[in-house]
Amino acid sequence: MKSPRQGITSTDVARRAGVSQSAVSRTFTVGASVAPETRRKVLEAARDLGYRPNAIARSLITNRSRMIGVVMAYLENQFYPGVLETLASRLQERGYQVLLFTGFKDRNSDPVYEQVMQYQVDGLFLASTTLSSGLSGECAAAGIPIVLFNRTTESAQTSSVTTNNREGGRKIADFLVAGGHERYAFVAGVADSSTNRDRETGFCEGLEKHGINEIIRVAGQYSMPAAADAARRLFSRSERPDAIFVANDHMAIAVMDVARYEFGLNIPEDVSIVGYDDVGPARWPGYQITSYSQPLDAMVDASVTILMDQIDQNKVSSIHTVIDAELIVRESARKPDHGLQSRNGQLVWTG
Amino acid sequence: MKSPRQGITSTDVARRAGVSQSAVSRTFTVGASVAPETRRKVLEAARDLGYRPNAIARSLITNRSRMIGVVMAYLENQFYPGVLETLASRLQERGYQVLLFTGFKDRNSDPVYEQVMQYQVDGLFLASTTLSSGLSGECAAAGIPIVLFNRTTESAQTSSVTTNNREGGRKIADFLVAGGHERYAFVAGVADSSTNRDRETGFCEGLEKHGINEIIRVAGQYSMPAAADAARRLFSRSERPDAIFVANDHMAIAVMDVARYEFGLNIPEDVSIVGYDDVGPARWPGYQITSYSQPLDAMVDASVTILMDQIDQNKVSSIHTVIDAELIVRESARKPDHGLQSRNGQLVWTG
DNA sequence: GTGAAAGCGCTAACAG
């Protein structure tokens, strides 16, 4: 008698259907040629036995696991669960699975990658995390494409998908200036992330273009508590800023809460706040954040396309896709009297 | 020349180290006996070559994939990303990986399970979703343990981890009654989920015990828009409820927003709101939801323990773990003048 | 402690 862990194999099915084991394999391989009658017999036997092809065994021989390693350090920022959900969905449609690595926020991520690699993933999707150049080289050598999501590097061995963060920063500067503000501040994310750097650069450029050369910069580390602290410092200044660009919505929420509940400020009357990402809570009535939207679906689609193309061609290259995005205007920042346009029921800044 | 997709195998390492392939295998198998000198040679050769054992091939022979299939229909409710993160972390500590299935909210989930099974997962963790009895039987037969997270069934073939939802409902009733309210309402989640049913039953029981027999029940479907609609109906009544238990925090947020921004109500002066889960935003200054906490870590640990035990013993059984939880008292509901106790810097209702 | 050999369940030539 078979042990309970032992499944039904294609050989079992073959025996029962009175055909060869290869015939069974062919029946479950798309595009393989099997006579209708054989196929019928196999399917019947398979159904009777409750047979399911063993994807692990298939992987071993095809040298394709049909798994994509997805690495996300943390899921606290609401943007990422959304990414994960639509990514998983898109991949599943194409017959790929998600091998997820997350929850290692503070720990060293090297062992994580060690694991990913052992599972022979066909591609790597990295969000809210970075990768040693050693490993990306290894992946390139092994023919495993890598997509950095919402991050970039100069590396020739990885691809990336981002929005035009620099232009985003610039547009936000334009928007805030058009709204007639006086003292500008920036709440930064993690300093060495490309995304933060680009948003900041764009914002500064934009302000400078309008002759504004003084920007108060505080560090928010992409975390709510750090952003709250940053906000406290900002609002305690004698010259309180009246226009703040916060590098993402996750932090903007913390900043708004501090402004209102600790300093009694009114938004946007006393201070305008602009965020980035357009996450769920940005639309909640209590926040209504004016935010540069990151089009989730388009970004995920682009990532999946890059991965699939490179997997199919069996060769990795470095593609950098930049997705167009818009500044969605809501109530958290003073609105200019021009340059606003309604689009799909949303107000957007057209400059 | 090897194709780029071809990795370095144990045979390559063996050749370079001048030992047999089995020696290499042993070096990478914990508890196998290898002479220190052999081990050293192997490790050196492996490092030189950049060798990594192939987990897929190992799975095939050991009949253990060291992957746990995690199924979560959606990640919108902030509770679940948190679960996912700590679950992944705990599993990784034990050398298990997460094969994630999500993002099929509206679609039929059968093909999802079809996929999971093909990947020979060693166990199944199901949250915010249910399972056909056929499939759970199949898993039981195949020796694959299943844990339902935050749900239960009578099925003898699955385990479950929940908080004591019924008692939670009762305590919330006690708390609201002690706060001195008059008209009670319940915003339900998905009607046929065990979690919702138990919370509701407990709430009704609790109120009846205090002689309150009229409860307005509206359906919120565990979704924000549905909960918002439910709230609109509730607050449009001539006799507006002044105490509402919302089956989870995710919906409670929507209810609070409708109360404040559409009906101009003050919370808790005009209406008290109690939620369930104690998710992140429940602690945000703008919400401060009085909520029955679901202790994430304890729940996840219990789930992992169940899975690991059954995998190790190679036999599935039906364990139902119920975790103790507390009603965390914040500002969204009128506070009684007794029965409150401070614990770890939080106020809890002790009845 | 070590190597040789036999598979795990499957796919992919290869003849027929």
Added chain:
DNA sequence: CTGTTAGCGCTTTCAC
């Protein structure tokens, strides 16, 4: 179209 055969990379007896 079908069966036979040879592995995929690894673990695991089994002698030595």
